[in-house]
Amino acid sequence: MSTFPEEKINTVQLFSTMAERGVDMSEALLAQAAAPFDYKKLPLWGIEKAAKLAKTTSATIRRLEKAGELPQAKRDDINRRVYSLQDVNRIRARTGSLFKRPPGSLPLRCVVANLKGGTGKTTTAVHLAQYAALQGLNVLLVDLDPQASTTNAFGLLPDIHVATQGTLAEPLVVEKLDEARQLARNTIKQTYWHQLDLIPSQLNMVSVDGELTNKDGRDRIYRLRDILEDLEQDYDLVVVDVPPALGLLSVSAMVAADYLLVPIVPNMPDIASSIQYFTILSDVAEHMTLTDMNIMIARHEPSRHSDAAAALIRSIYGINVINAQMLATRELSKSSHDLLSVYEIDKPTGSRDTYKRALSSMNAVNGEILTRFQGIWEQQTESVQKKTNQGTTEIAANG
Ligand SMILES: Nc1ncnc2c1ncn2[C@@H]1O[C@H](COP(=O)(O)OP(=O)(O)OP(=O)(O)O)[C@@H](O)[C@H]1O
Ligand SMILES: [Mg+2]
Structure with a gap:
């Protein structure tokens, strides 16, 4: 490689041109493949x-x-x-079949995370949030990833449709919690999904890790939890999509989680990375207050090699692995390209069988996870009832 300055390319010009072209292309794709956010609609059903x-x-x-x-x-x-x-x-x-969270239960914060990139976190978070909304739950989906794929999945171009004040970047770092909560409330966007709101992301979320590192005190990792505790009162479920990194932003998401969901792709490098991930997580574990944690086998393409890797995941992590697995299907990889989830597709893009396979694997995974949420809520109700009964018995005994 040459070191002569005159032979260096003009990187400023190069990257700004590339960025401009990229934005033009994304706009064109969005206009073609899925109408922009305001026009993107759910199909009507028979x-x-x-x-x-x-x-x-x-x-x-x-x-x-x-x-x-x-x-x-x-x-x-x-x-x-x-x-x-x-x-x-x-x-x-x-x-009489409208979903109602059991009395005394609390909104649940489900964080979808993994250190490794491309394991299906965003696909899982988007589909889980949409599935829950389909069942009638009130859902808030939070995009913490500067890559903003979740935001994009809802038809928003992060750098065009999301203002810098539209993300959690500022609320996560401003000095006062009251101000943070107020700013965070203003980031919530209603979507074309009835009962599914979104806190979008854009590139300015990149700065959060650095700014949190320079901050002192409790707020550094508890701020997200403190913000969500305030926002979630209007929801049954908060789903958080986390970037593939272990900076303080991701750590804040772990600390905020009631339920951690880790999608792992069944192959050896991904398994090795997951072991590393759990080792690192044990360092922040004392700050976490999880009610439950599950691993999901993601992007599973049945073959001898990947079946063996899936079996290995089950033997390492045992009962923490959910039974259903998310199959790798062409329909799902195409759906992220077309910015349409399998729950938004009106007509299958490929064969009807591929679509059915994608849909039934998604429904199995999400159904199982929602049953677990239901279990957590029922336990909370029982423990509230127990406390109330104890209180009544004590009053009776004292009276
Ligand atoms: N079950 C699946 N079948 C086929 N393709 C899938 C499936 N799940 C995810 N993909 C594809 O794999 C790619 C990565 O998925 P996704 O964006 O969900 O991963 P991620 O873990 O969020 O990535 P990152 O770490 O970059 O945030 C996407 O192109 C997506 O369409
Ligand atoms: Mg992602």
């Missing part, structure tokens, strides 16, 4: 799918509409009834 989601029958929906107990359904071009998620929630409310 009556059978709506009935299935609301755990009722199409006959019941028709009867309630006829009796005026539900509003008249919208109609598509060929006069078939169509329903949005909001309509489905209305049906659920009328038939």
Whole structure:
């Protein structure tokens, strides 16, 4: 390589041109593949799918509409009834199947993290949040990654549609907690998913690690937890997508977590990296207050090699590994390219079988995780009841 200064390229010009071209290209892709955020919409469902989601029958929906107990359904071009998620929630409310977090339970903070890049964290976080919203939960999805893939998945171009004040960069580092909470409240964006809000990310989140490193005191790693504790009151579930790094930003996410979900790809380098990750995590473990932690086998492409690696993950981590696994499917890799999750796809892009495989693997994973959340909430309810009963017994004994 030459060291003559006159032979060096003009890197300022090079990278600014590349960045400009990249932004132009992303805008063009977004316009083509998925309409921008304001126009991006969820598909409407037919009556059978709506009935299935609301755990009722199409006959019941028709009867309630006829009796005026539900509003008249919208109609598509060929006069078939169509329903949005909001309509489905209305049906659920009328038939008594609308999700309600058990009394006395607390909103749950689920952090999706791994030291290694590309393990499917963002895919998992986005699909889990959307699945939960589909079931009727109120969900807040938080993008902490400066790469902003989660933000992008909702049709937002981070550098164009997200202002610097639109991320958690400032709330995480400002001096006063009150101000941080106020600023954080203003970052919440409603999305086209009914009951799913997003705190987006953009490049300015890169600075957070450095600024936290220069900070002293408790706030350094507890600030995210303190912010979320305030914001989450309006939600059942907060899902946090974390960058593949172990700086203070990621550590803050670990400290904020009630439930940690670690997707691991079944191959030897990823397994080795996960061991390293858990070793490093043990250094911050004393600051963590996890209710539960699970590992999920991600991007699993069944073959002798990867089946053996999946078995190895199960034998190392035992009961912490959830039973369902996220299969590697073309539909899922294409969905991130097209900025459409499998829950947003109206019609399969490839074969119907590939789509069904992707959907059923996603549903199995998310269903199992949601059952675990339900278990945590039920335990919380039981312990509140126990305390109340103890209190009543003590009052009775004293009285
Ligand atoms: N189950 C899957 N099947 C096929 N492709 C997948 C699957 N899960 C993720 N991918 C693809 O793998 C790539 C990385 O996935 P993703 O962005 O979810 O990983 P990540 O862990 O969030 O990455 P990073 O560490 O960079 O944040 C994406 O292109 C995504 O489409
Ligand atoms: Mg990611």
